[in-house]
Amino acid sequence: MHVRSRGWIINPEDLTRRLIDRLAASGINELGIHPGGGKAAPELLLKTLAFHEEKRTRELYDYAGERGVTVEYDAHxxxxxxxxxxxxxxxxxxxxxxxxxxxxxxxxxxxxxxxxxxxxxxxxxxxxxxxxxxxxxxxxxxxxxxxxxxxxxxxxxxxxxxxxxxxxxxxxxxxxxxxxxxxxxLAYLDALEVPEGIRPEKGVYLEYAPIGRDSARAINDAQSPENVHQTAKLAALIAYFDAKNARVVEYWADNSRFSNWTRPPKYMSLNAQVMRADVKYYLECGFEDMTSFACFLGEDYEALYGPAPVEEYGEILSGEY
Ligand SMILES: [Zn+2]
Structure with missing residues (x-):
């Protein structure tokens, strides 16, 4: 088994040509642009609308496409x-x-x-x-x-x-x-359960985002109360929506979460063992598409700590399980 859509989600300001090169070389084929969350989300979306129109942005999106990386927006x-x-x-x-x-x-x-x-x-x-x-x-x-x-x-x-x-x-x-x-x-926060009685329209897929998870332990670790909670309804959700197009939106590389959504970013070490176990589990559940927030890993991060672990992440997501 292998992951079909292998994503990486960044904030717009962290988009560079070099990142696109590194993603493409690491087997990542989907680049998500996330304006930002929380209460500022509408204002950040307006900024992203302006960002989208910039000549540099369009050139970088075209460049990503040429390298086999499809750009999308992931936004509240x-x-x-x-x-x-x-x-x-x-x-x-x-x-x-x-x-x-x-x-x-x-x-x-x-x-x-x-x-x-x-x-x-x-x-x-x-x-x-x-x-x-x-x-x-x-x-x-x-x-x-x-x-x-x-x-x-x-x-x-x-x-x-x-x-x-x-x-x-x-x-x-x-x-x-x-x-x-x-x-x-978005099966997330208080919407992390089956929407009984309401049918998804054609084209609506399950987007599973276990933000409340314990990132130090595998998502299916029965000894982690947080992860047991995050996965308790997962099988029912997949059955309800169908596994077709179902996607995991993970936090494996989400340095904004690890930095409590405040810059400057903290140092982030990718937990390869947990990520590998998670990918295997999610594939067994029927997911084919997986991505992760990877915010706060841009040029400011690199100036402080060196390159973000793009290659290590890509290798795990591109592996055979
Ligand atoms: Zn009402």
Missing amino acids: VLSYLLPRSEFSAHPEWFRMDESGARVNDANMCASNEDALDYVSKRARELALTLKTPSHRYAYWTDDIVGKTCRCPRCREKTAAQQTLTITNAIARGLKSADPQAITGF
Whole structure:
């Protein structure tokens, strides 16, 4: 068994020609551009829209394509797709909090058809703007826990059910821009469970991101309570979504996580033993596509600590299992 899509996800500012050369030479064939997460995600996405238009960026994307590395965007987009400024005109498009008040802090009402249509249209526009040769549009809901809609129509729906409803709306918009578009249901944080009763639309695949894992131990280590929690629903998720196109979004090389998302970056040593065990486990689960955040490993990292472990990572992901 081997991994089909072998990815590496960076922040835009860390894109260089030399990185592309190193990725290509290491068997990495998918480069994800991640504007950044957390509360700043909408603002960072705006910066990335400008980055996308730069001549240097387009040349580097073309160069990556020539080297067999497909560029895609992996981004928390919901507050961009449904701008918070729409709140005054359409408060009912936004989520209701526990007190019964509509609030525009994150996400949306997952039962409001007009809001879902609006999100579809905006997803189409974003896909046309951030066009790359990839048909993967990893357009995710907001990067936040516990901010689901509690309106009378959404109240009984779990975070996973609300996330899939919104992801389906995004997928409809994407497919009108690119009939081959695929987009991920992000099984992550409080949406790390089966969205019972809501079917994924065509092109929606399982995107499994075990952010709460213990990175010092293999993901299937039964002695790690964190990893047991992260994998408890995994078999059910794969069965629900089908393994086709299912992707692992890991943290093996995520130096932003190890640095608590604050630069300057800390030193990062790749845990090859854990990563190898994880890759084998995920292949056995049925995943063919795997990537990892690899943020905070750019030129500032190299100036402090020397080259990031791209080759070591690529060798593990490109191996036969
Ligand atoms: Zn609602």
